[in-house]
Amino acid sequence: MTGPELDPPTLSDRIDRLFQVVRRPSGEPYSHEEVARACREASGETFSATYLWQLRTGRRDNPTKRHLEALAQFFQVPPSYFFDDEQSDRITEELALLGAMRNAGVREVALRAVTLSPEGLGTISDMIEAIARREARSQRSW
Incomplete structure (x- = not known):
């Protein structure tokens, strides 16, 4: 059996999941600008809100290692979350649990x-x- 439900998540799927589940203490989502600013500060590289939106929506899919490390740092996940399917699945389950616990x-x-x-x-x-x-x-x- 094949289909999209069996395909491994894409980079944009993984980034989007972080935005959906990892929230401010108030429960509000982080903005692209807020995350991009933190990533610029962490990586020392150019990182715009538009670029982040492009990564999140799949319009761009080849970020630098430093960009992914900055995203991982901001969302407090290991950088391997973006590459390792097994670790990504485990972290996604943990993120889902965190999201559910907000209810x-x-x-x-x-x-x-x-x-x-x-x-x-x-x-x-x-x-x-x-x-x-x-x-x-x-x-x-x-």
Whole structure:
């Protein structure tokens, strides 16, 4: 089976994911200008908001090593996030978890689950999986 869902993420996908998940403490996203400015300061190289937008949208896809290192530093991920599919997948999962934990309802469930036994956690996991399947089926029927 082939398809876009099986293709490894592109550089632009990885950069976009960082913008989607890594946020200011207030929950607001960082602007291209804000990130570009920090990257200019970190790398000492030219790094404009337009260039960053081009990288994020795939219109440019060949940044310098120093640019990627500056982006990694800003978003607090290892530079290998941009190159190593296995490490990128692991970090993307961690970023997704961080993003989910911003949701007060998810955070409340997670905090309550901390005290459960392994069996209780298994039951909760099974329930979440069943609800997710049901909701996916109902969305497909729309």
